[in-house]
Amino acid sequence: MHLGTHIIMDFFGCDREKLNDVNYVESELIKAALKADAHILGKHFHHFSPHGVTGILSLQESHLSIHTWPEHGIAAGDFFSCGNINAELACKLLSESLLATETKIKKLDRGEYNL
Amino acid sequence: MHLGTHIIMDFFGCDREKLNDVNYVESELIKAALKADAHILGKHFHHFSPHGVTGILSLQESHLSIHTWPEHGIAAGDFFSCGNINAELACKLLSESLLATETKIKKLDRGEYNL
Numbered sequence: 001m002h003l004g005t006h007i008i009m010d011f012f013g014c015d016r017e018k019l020n021d022v023n024y025v026e027s028e029l030i031k032a033a034l035k036a037d038a039h040i041l042g043k044h045f046h047h048f049s050p051h052g053v054t055g056i057l058s059l060q061e062s063h064l065s066i067h068t069w070p071e072h073g074i075a076a077g078d079f080f081s082c083g084n085i086n087a088e089l090a091c092k093l094l095s096e097s098l099l100a101t102e103t104k105i106k107k108l109d110r111g112e113y114n115l
Numbered sequence: 116m117h118l119g120t121h122i123i124m125d126f127f128g129c130d131r132e133k134l135n136d137v138n139y140v141e142s143e144l145i146k147a148a149l150k151a152d153a154h155i156l157g158k159h160f161h162h163f164s165p166h167g168v169t170g171i172l173s174l175q176e177s178h179l180s181i182h183t184w185p186e187h188g189i190a191a192g193d194f195f196s197c198g199n200i201n202a203e204l205a206c207k208l209l210s211e212s213l214l215a216t217e218t219k220i221k222k223l224d225r226g227e228y229n230l
Contacts, residue, residue, distance in 0.1 A: 003184050003187065003189060003191065004182065004191055006123065006191075006193070008121065008223060008225075010225060010226055010227070012228070041159065041161050041169070042159035042161070042171075043159070044156065044157030044158070044159065044171075044173040046156050046157070046173060054156070054173060054174075054177060054178070056157075056159075056171050056173050056178055056180075058159040058161060058169060058171050059169075062169060062180075062182050063169070063171055063180050063182075065171075065177075065178050065180075065195070067119065067177050067178075067195065067197075069118050069226065072118065072226070072228060074118060074226045074228060075226075076118065076119055076121075076195070076225045076226045078121070078193065078195070080180070080182065080191070080193070082182075106223070108123060108221070110123075110125060110191045111125055111184065111187070111189045111190075111191045112125070113127070113187060113189060
């Protein structure tokens, strides 16, 4: 048994302007969470100087985060979820919205225990 | 080369009262982040009914999160960091503060790329 599923997502070859646009990243992360049937409890987004965005959604079902490196065209996200969440859909939507040319995904079982 | 390091931490056999105390979890997560030399940009903590806590710190260096299941004595945390951060120390401090009897850690390189 395990208590949660943790999807680790690295996006490569992304659009560098989108990666640096904190409003765009926030809007797309929220859209991806809602499409995955998650419920948002809180959020924090920040634009770094000179470039880069960090964004986190606190969810009823755990969390969804993204960190971007526009200078490399790379973003790193993770979706920790418990319950009936379509994290794979969120990953696909984020990949599309950032215009990633390559996406690498790992899926981890979290809080594994024996009954 | 990689852009970040992601420490995945599962804590077992924790003190169930501490796992359910949102103020305690917040205070210990903040302490762990600061001891690791991270800089806090924002935070969100939530206590679930009837039990469980979710907490996220948005950091200058990425994020630190924790989700707890008091009914199982289990907490799941992750520390995504870039830069000179002592994430292992944060993990050790969290394990001690939750009185975990077992801690499982995975370390992932994030945003790997070729020069």
